[in-house]
Amino acid sequence: NAGVTQTPKFQVLKTGQSMTLQCAQDMNHNSMYWYRQDPGMGLRLIYYSASEGTTDKGEVPNGYNVSRLNKREFSLRLESAAPSQTSVYFCASTLGGGSETQYFGPGTRLLVL
Amino acid sequence: ILNVEQSPQSLHVQEGDSTNFTCSFPSSNFYALHWYRWETAKSPEALFVMTLNGDEKKKGRISATLNTKEGYSYLYIKGSQPEDSATYLCAADSWGKLQFGAGTQVVVTP
Secondary structure (H helix, E strand, O other): OOOEEEEOOEEEEOOOOOEEEEEEEOOOOOEEEEEEEOOOOOEEEEEEEOOOOOOEEOOOOOOEEEEEOOOOEEEEEEOOOOHHHOEEEEEEEEOOOOOOOOEEOOOEEEEEO | OOOOEEEOOEEEEEOOOOEEEEEEOOOOOOOEEEEEEEOOOOOOEEEEEEOOOOOEEEEOOEEEEEEOOOOEEEEEEOOOOHHHOEEEEEEEEEOOEEEEOOOEEEEEEO
């Protein structure tokens, strides 16, 4: 039981390049989330998927797109990376609904030059 | 967006001392309050989820209280140990969407 996994662990991009961050969970959770973490700002929600087939914007969605490929996988895409997107990205999942514990992946550290 | 604030931003504690810190959140649209423990280079780990006014939760030497009417939660660490060094995050839950505070960084020195 791996929990929540993320790939890659670390990535360096040049401005304008694109990439997809992958997230998968094996806990049969319904809801999945993408956050970014910047110094002094805590975790901010980018996008979330309450259930398979649905996605919604969070607090900071600009510059990102997501795909809920199936119940297990939720990917985050940067179409044209900008230095402001340098951050640590965390994926999380939960059984669903409110007041449920969210389980986090190990994070992807992204540097955009 | 729920405005969640944590204070202090950081604190240093001597091993063996007890400490506490605060999370404040808007009491309207409240659904649940989460506490997470986050060690450097690791992922956040859930401590508590609290929903009811007056809720108290305990996990070993760490406990938390919740006041939904006035919009705050306290986290207590009793007899701090070096392994308690971490950033403690709280998050207000609005029907599954979490709004995190910036965290309180705790450093426990031997």
